[in-house]
Amino acid sequence: MEKTDKKVIKKRLEEIGKEIVEQAKSKKVPYIRVPSRTTNNIVFDPKSLCYVIGDKTITRSAGNIRHVKPLAQMLKVASFCKELVEEELKHETKRGLYYISESWGEKLKFDEQPESDNIIEDIEAIIGEPREDFHIIPNPGGAVYGDLTLKFKNPSGKMMKINCLQTADGQTIGPRMSEAEIAECNAKRVIAIETSGMYNRFMEENAHKKFNAILVNLEGQATRATRRLIKRLNEIKKLPVYIFTDGDPWGLHIAMVIMAGSAKSAHINKMLATPSAKWIGVTASDIKKYKLRSDKLKDVDIKRIKELKKDPRYKSDKRLLEELKIWEEIKKKAEQQALLKYGLRYVVDEYFPAKLKEMEKK
Incomplete structure (x- = not known):
């Protein structure tokens, strides 16, 4: 695109x-x-x-x-x-x-x-x-880290190239970054991460090398600039996209907006959405499987689950419907960082490789 x-x-x-x-x-x-x-x-x-x-x-x-x-x-x-x-x-x-x-x-x-x-x-x-x-x-938001070189004109009109590995905390995703020419990309996938804390963990554990990936910090709900950059990497460079969020219906919907767009942006969703993107987790099943520290779902969370079950974007996906059903049953939610109970390296060394293998089979 x-x-x-x-x-x-x-x-x-x-x-x-x-x-x-x-x-x-x-x-x-x-x-x-x-x-x-x-x-x-x-x-x-x-x-x-x-x-x-x-x-x-x-x-x-x-x-x-x-x-x-x-x-x-x-x-x-x-x-x-x-x-x-x-x-x-x-x-x-x-x-x-x-x-x-x-x-x-x-x-x-x-x-x-x-x-x-x-x-x-x-x-x-x-x-x-x-x-x-x-x-x-839009206002800048999010960041990107990995072996990705972007070519763009700076505000003075000078043509520049930036490799996103040559930054301390990743390259901020602003309007120029999201529209920049993709001069070079040596990655095989995109990993979009909801929270800055987990994004930092992936950076420090060299996940970009381990998974040959471009890491994207969503900082919560992804901005339009971030969603557009993700879509361009997917369409132009044919990189599969994996989304890693908190284990609650709000995190799942952050992933869904990347995959299928939002109702508010219906007039331009085709230019922002990445339908082939996959939600890795944290799933409701993960909360049970990994015995994660969790909080009780609030009334607003339960209401949100019921809304999502009626949403056509979810009704056509058996896996997502099953996860929503499990949330209703266990009535618990967990943050990404709950996985750190197993150690700093666990998410990158154990959890994510297993989830990635599972998703790439589908």
Whole structure:
């Protein structure tokens, strides 16, 4: 999955405005059709194994007084993003865009950030590309460590190469890292790890060498930049992806968002999700098998399990449904670090090799 050419992005942004201009020239009331992102238009696609946007659209028309300002704001944001793409090295965050709108005057500025966030997501849905491609970037999050060389332009425009082994704690995954050219990759798999503590354990035990892997620190729920980098390593370099999380329904869902995307990102899930990724654990079965120190599931955990059992992303996977059932039976959850009861090296020397062998058979 390579990035869409900048010229194509620029053209798609321009077409939003051109459509309005053509309607005005034809003396029609200007309007824009936007793919609906409401829950009744989010469907599970069994082919791509993720949530996607359906066929329903909403219309923003200048003929409706309530639509006039959002319509004008969308045109202004699309124009602003086109300028960012043209300048190539300029990027902005959603928060920054909200404040920049102050300079657009009383009639165009956003009163609250959710208004500008919503328009950014509408533009993503209209042009069919994630906001990173029109230079509205997320905050950095997560890190990557392993024999992976990335090539990119730094903020000054200088072309650089960075090998992710030549850093103390792994290379931070920001927007430039997630979109960088993969100049060289000598690994055979990706291991994505939920917690920073376990990520550090894998680094110190040289797991990147033992498993010939790229280690990714998710730092909890993976950011869009992290999910996109994982997908690119999977699609471009054909690396299998294994996800290692805490042993609770929230950890499992962190893995599922990497595998199948989220409902909120249904309009761009195909560009973020890695359907072939596999959840290693910690599973509910592991809690029993390894006699891990555990905590009692809270009501909110049990409620979450019931929700996941109804989710189509889980209903099609017998293994995941079985693990959810076991959680309901044992009513316990455990953290990744619970495995350290067997020693610092145990996870890398014993637990993970066994789990990897088990998953690679399937």
